[in-house]
Amino acid sequence: MWVFSDAASSYPELIAAGQQLGETVTAIVLGSPDDIANAFALGAGAVYHLGDKNDTIMVEDYDATIASALSRAEGPPTLLLLDTSKRSKALAAKISGLLDAGLINDVTDISIENQSVKASHMMYGGLALAEENIHSKIAVVTLSAGLFTPQLADVTKSGQAQILPFVPPVGGIQCKERRVKQGNRVNLNKATRVIGIGRGIASQSDIDMVAQLCGVLGAELGCSRPIAEGEKWMDRDRYIGRFRCDD
Incomplete structure (x- = not known):
């Protein structure tokens, strides 16, 4: 079992998934020595280090590097687990293409049966x-x-990470500019409770009333597509819909 994410916050669940689906988890880490130590502490049996995060290399451009490591894996069929961020999905697609590997996105249930996923x-x-x-x-x-x-x-768990030399991709992505996204990021998938609003809200000022209710109930505030993309009263991260909440 192999796991990767460019977000350290995803490793606790990814490594837990790997341990339940297989015996040994190998984590691929893009980040600092603290991120490596955290992967070992979470139970990774081995860690491969891509290096520190680099503004000149897009996450998607580690496809050839990761594919090279996976292709050398020995033993039973190999499963690579990633989170569902946009970058992870793009990276997953590129790795799948390089290795002619089967790919399934946004998985809601998974098991290993007869060495097949x-x-x-x-x-x-x-x-x-x-x-x-x-x-x-x-x-x-x-x-x-x-x-x-x-x-x-x-x-108490620790180990020594192995370095994965960077393999330049074919037709890499070049970053021309970075812009800070406005608004607060929220992941509705991880919320224990979500209160959704739609066109029943008469005006933008009414949202404050619902936000107060969310505070009392310990819930996140979500909205329908017209509120996010039509009225633009709320950020798209709060759009309750298949293709918005997963990012």
Whole structure:
């Protein structure tokens, strides 16, 4: 089992998933020595280090580097688990193409049966549930948040990371400019409660009343597509919909 995310906050659940689905978890880490130590503390049996985060290299451009490591893996079929961020999905698709590996995104249930990956995911905008199997030697899956109980760190666990030399991708992505996104980021998938509003809200000022209710109930505030994209009263991160809440 292999896991990767460019967000350290995703490793507790990814490593927990890897441990439940297999015996040994190998974590690929892009970050600082503290991130490496955290991966070992969470239970990774081995850690490969891509180096510190680099503004000149896009996360998606580590596809050839990670694919090279996966192709050298020995033993039973290999499964790579990633989170469902936009960058992880783009990276997963590129790795899948390089290795001719089966890929399933936004997985809501997963198991290993007869050395094949069996996974469920929503389709048709959440109107249906599909079950699929991956029979290729290497499988790539992006896991929806909340499927596995996050692993607790044990600081007594440690290890020595191995360096993964960067393999330049074919047709890499060049970053021309970075802009700070306005508004507060929120992941509705990780919320225990969500209160949603729609066109029943008469004016933008009424949102404050619902926000106060969220504070009392310990809930996140979500909204319908017209509120986020039509009225633009709330950030798109709070849009309750299949293709907004997963990012």
